[in-house]
Amino acid sequence: MCLAIPALVTALHDGAMASVSVGGIAKQVSVALLEQVAVGDYVLLHVGYALHRVSEEEARRTLAMMAEAGLLQAEVADMGATAKSAGVVHEIR
């Protein structure tokens, strides 16, 4: 439960909420913990909150590692979405 998964910010909304994409899966999350965030940023997402901004490069390697270790599907399933892990990695490349 301590894992954080990289996500791409696709839109910002009122109330410190944002739409993110975790491999084509759209999800509403909170960005209340971030100082600054913009559309196009990659963030580390943990239990529905963006914790930290990360570089695209870091996002890519983390996603690849998580897919490889079989952690990605579990995380995405936890989020109440269904996704093929391969799709997640491809989309960010």
Add this chain to the structure above:
Amino acid sequence: MKYVDEFRDRDLARTLAAAIAAAADPARDYNFMEFCGGHTHAIFRYGVQDLVPANVRFVHGPGCPVCILPARRLDDAIELAERHGVILCSYGDMLRVPGTGRRSLLKAKADGADIRMVYSTLDALDIARANPGREVVFLGIGFETTTPPSAAAIVQAQAEGIANFSVFCNHVLTPPAIRHILEAPEIDPSQAARLDGFLGPSHVSTIIGSRPYEFLAARYAKPVVIAGFEPLDVMQSVLMLIHQVNEGRVEVENQYTRVVTRDGNAKAQELVDGIFELRPSFEWRGLGSVPDSALAIRAEYAAFDAEKRFTLSEKRSRETKSCECPAILRGVKKPKDCKLFGKACTPETPMGACMVSSEGACAAYWTYRRMETLAEMAAE
């Protein structure tokens, strides 16, 4: 190099393994505690132990929030759902953990309690909005990474006037737990794991930064390397620790500079400080009562504190008899030392929390080293 083929960058893994082998002095031992369950998982998944010399050992620490929550707090959560009739919202990891008498949240749910698995405190707030006539309690567990989302939910509930939402707070802190482990030798020498350094947690440090570990280096003369959770990060961090030990240096180094800074996430820290304060002490499974190691909700936010809103009865909570989780969490025993491992206790029929959470040591041994462990047990 049994598992090296599974690394994405095999060449780098081989180079690191060779560098570790060259750096490790065969005349001594290196015992490094990885505090974070994410590291435990990476070490097992990639067989990192087999890539380093036998005198470089990993000691699994108490960094799994599910594993360290004592039966008493879980019994309290079940009481909130059963006796007070609240909608209890919990992260999925907690549902199968056995409390006293091996009762879990899942069993309480099967018996009719309204227990709901949520992915986020945002979901718990939605449930509270949708059920204004019911009390909704979020079971808050986790280290520094998971605390800010609980704080944010309380801020949100107050801003919106969601009066039926509260948090049962069990958030715990990493540095005081490490300190406690280091002070154990003075308390009881037989309990002390011999440790030469620590792999510091990745995502926790994203929030708190590397600064809070500096006292460990200064006061207890133990090196710390904040490590990313990829297997190559772990190997590189081990190499950094070996260099520190060999050179007699005692520092906080940061291998995970891609993400962790010295000061961490100031906004998240401020939010947490506004809502929570230190508890004078908190009971950890395995460590017992640890001073200043957990958070409670500040008096100003008592309306959102489930411990203030509901009366919890005195109970005689007990951990499962002969479950060795407590000693395993202190780093003094291994899953093979528990006679229930793989027999009465499996992930399907967990007797202790360390078998439930995927970050727990027993679950890691079960998933990745079952045969070796059962063979060792049979031989003993």
